[in-house]
Amino acid sequence: MLEKIKGVNLGGWLVLEKWMTPELFEGTQAEDEYYLAHDLEKEAYQARILNHRSEFITEADFIRIASAGLNLIRIPIPYFAFGDRPPFIGCLPYLDKAFNWAKAYDIKILLDLHTVPGSQNGFDNGGISGVCRWGQDPKEVDFALSVLTRLAQRYRDHEALWGIQLINEPITEKMWGTMKPLERYPARDPKLAAGSGPLSMKFLQSFYLEAYTKLREILLPETVIAFHDAFELHAWKDCFLDHAFENVMLDTHQYLMFAEMEGTEQNLEAYLNYLEALGKEIAEVAAYIPVFVGEWSLFNSYAVGVDTQGGINPTQQTFDSNKQFSAEELVEVYQILWKKSVETWNIGEGHMFWTYKLNIDTINDPSWYGWDSWDLSRCLSKKWIS
Amino acid sequence: MLEKIKGVNLGGWLVLEKWMTPELFEGTQAEDEYYLAHDLEKEAYQARILNHRSEFITEADFIRIASAGLNLIRIPIPYFAFGDRPPFIGCLPYLDKAFNWAKAYDIKILLDLHTVPGSQNGFDNGGISGVCRWGQDPKEVDFALSVLTRLAQRYRDHEALWGIQLINEPITEKMWGTMKPLERYPARDPKLAAGSGPLSMKFLQSFYLEAYTKLREILLPETVIAFHDAFELHAWKDCFLDHAFENVMLDTHQYLMFAEMEGTEQNLEAYLNYLEALGKEIAEVAAYIPVFVGEWSLFNSYAVGVDTQGGINPTQQTFDSNKQFSAEELVEVYQILWKKSVETWNIGEGHMFWTYKLNIDTINDPSWYGWDSWDLSRCLSKKWIS
Numbered sequence A, B: 001m002l003e004k005i006k007g008v009n010l011g012g013w014l015v016l017e018k019w020m021t022p023e024l025f026e027g028t029q030a031e032d033e034y035y036l037a038h039d040l041e042k043e044a045y046q047a048r049i050l051n052h053r054s055e056f057i058t059e060a061d062f063i064r065i066a067s068a069g070l071n072l073i074r075i076p077i078p079y080f081a082f083g084d085r086p087p088f089i090g091c092l093p094y095l096d097k098a099f100n101w102a103k104a105y106d107i108k109i110l111l112d113l114h115t116v117p118g119s120q121n122g123f124d125n126g127g128i129s130g131v132c133r134w135g136q137d138p139k140e141v142d143f144a145l146s147v148l149t150r151l152a153q154r155y156r157d158h159e160a161l162w163g164i165q166l167i168n169e170p171i172t173e174k175m176w177g178t179m180k181p182l183e184r185y186p187a188r189d190p191k192l193a194a195g196s197g198p199l200s201m202k203f204l205q206s207f208y209l210e211a212y213t214k215l216r217e218i219l220l221p222e223t224v225i226a227f228h229d230a231f232e233l234h235a236w237k238d239c240f241l242d243h244a245f246e247n248v249m250l251d252t253h254q255y256l257m258f259a260e261m262e263g264t265e266q267n268l269e270a271y272l273n274y275l276e277a278l279g280k281e282i283a284e285v286a287a288y289i290p291v292f293v294g295e296w297s298l299f300n301s302y303a304v305g306v307d308t309q310g311g312i313n314p315t316q317q318t319f320d321s322n323k324q325f326s327a328e329e330l331v332e333v334y335q336i337l338w339k340k341s342v343e344t345w346n347i348g349e350g351h352m353f354w355t356y357k358l359n360i361d362t363i364n365d366p367s368w369y370g371w372d373s374w375d376l377s378r379c380l381s382k383k384w385i386s
Helices: A033-039 A042-056 A059-067 A092-104 A138-155 A173-179 A201-218 A237-242 A256-261 A268-286 A327-345 A376-381 B033-039 B042-056 B059-067 B092-104 B138-155 B173-179 B201-218 B237-242 B256-261 B268-286 B327-345 B376-381
Strands: A005-009 A072-077 A108-113 A161-165 A224-228 A248-253 A291-295 A350-353 B005-009 B072-077 B108-113 B161-165 B224-228 B248-253 B291-295 B350-353
Touching: A005 A291, A033 A042, A042 B042, A059 A092, A059 A376, A059 B376, A072 A092, A072 A350, A092 A108, A108 A138, A108 A224, A138 A161, A138 A201, A173 A256, A201 A224, A224 A291, A248 A268, A256 A268, A268 A291, A268 A327, A327 A350, A376 B059, B005 B291, B033 B042, B059 B092, B059 B376, B072 B092, B072 B350, B092 B108, B108 B138, B108 B224, B138 B161, B138 B201, B173 B256, B201 B224, B224 B291, B248 B268, B256 B268, B268 B291, B268 B327, B327 B350
Parallel strands: A005 A072, A005 A350, A072 A108, A108 A161, A161 A224, A224 A248, A248 A291, A291 A350, B005 B072, B005 B350, B072 B108, B108 B161, B161 B224, B224 B248, B248 B291, B291 B350
Antiparallel strands: none
């Protein structure tokens, strides 16, 4: 058991998002991983993906993460991890290596099923933009369960396995209304998107229950099974009180861009007040279920110097030129936010930064100014965090 | 003018060496960059190379290098940088980006022409193993001069340009006998290798003189022109006294593996004695020409725990299992060597570590144990250097 989780996500490695590794999408019309695989010729796709997986994260990154005092890595996993969903390419060899690096450098791993066929949220990071139909297809729901059980079987006895997360950011009515994924991430093929809509809480709880039951049988008792809260932190009390789950934790993702979308003013004081209030909410939930913040970052519109409208990024929209802070001012702003955030997340079980690394270029493409606060490796070098 | 150079090489980025990025060579028989380009289909080659260049070094690396207090980056450049030597792919867009990153993060750049057609040394890092014929072909000597002048014209006014190095590690009789490149890096095609042999000092001095004259006309007066010593630190006195060179420096590469090949015992005391003696030699040369150590590393057989026979690596030979030190012992050994080395190099103008980054995996392929001491990014994380 970890004391407090001090973790980081390996976003953009085995699950791709265009804004995180734009160079992988160069020369294609693809806005997401689905179309990257379908638009490129097989050999070119294979060369890009395999080279990316070999280079984006290496042993040296695990060494650096350990040396920064982090104790957990959350790894987003695609549904095609086992290589049984062509044209996508399986990624087990990379995952196996990661487990061995984690063990060698005394870091734990949370496996996070980040995508499912047909998508659970319609976000680009669900694998296919503007499509959200997974829950409507019982065969694909079963497929997701089979991926989870196969992951559990493969890694159950590995010393580095800390937990498995059943599914990342499934979306229900509430977030469907706030994020409007079909507008924010327009579908390329209306036929594939037809009938997309949010998951029901009832479906999601039933999926969690079934997946929990299957995994609890396979995993060691001390291995955590994590439920994402579907952006509804307070919706789970009855579920947890009604079921005698063993070693389950609730994962909640907390971004300042959500606060901004809900009307929080774009300044430091407002962010700190928001975090203060959020701490009370976390404490309330922590009274009946261990809760961790599986994704968060320093990113906010105030430091970017322009209203990002809830984290829209330069691959999606051109922004007016922003007000730039000095290097010293940025250190001050981000350090204040880092401290307050970590203090807040530690009211629960701890936190995992999104993300370790981004291949954006704020110098040769200055429209990325400010988005570097998503990148822990830069935050470390720039002394924005400690 | 920099006070003391505290630099690092971006090896394995624009010039490839198989041992530094083995994943790029996977599935091929290529032992060097020449055959990688010739063995792969055009599209696969292009995908690998472009993805590698985009991912291996990014803005984040320049940020980290600056945050570690380094002030100079030496960038090995291939002769095909301008894209006029198919099937090789030019690399100017990446170099342009690097210059802008360097400027943004207050780092200077030394451009180092690392390969020439037909090779100047027969090493894998000369571009084609076991071939050393460049100096015999006046057309290719002229081509090298044209690459140098074009580089000078392109970057002369860029604030980040510190210097240009005329050619990396040209090899004369002395090193030809010690390193035996034709044995150490066997040629794949005897026809291409036929007639390979060391350069003469006379040829090299005449090449340097011609290149110097051309570049001095183009470059700003404060921009350094660097001559590699061809592994003969003391051979240049007359040359420098005979010519009124302006702003020229001598680059000498100093590796403990050379000391081992010359018979230095493989233990810490012997290395320290070797460095002490080397410091006196550097002082002697520094009396008539500014001298810097453009390549060095912490790598040594003692810390690897096996006789590496002058730095042979696991892509070339299988070694007996080595004696492994504890993490604490390694910190101690490497810190002692780091301090003594830097102190020695600073008798001259300073130093540039080889290299910033390696894609080796010491956990999943333990035969690489010890070769991680070539990797500055790991040395920083592991606190082997300070």
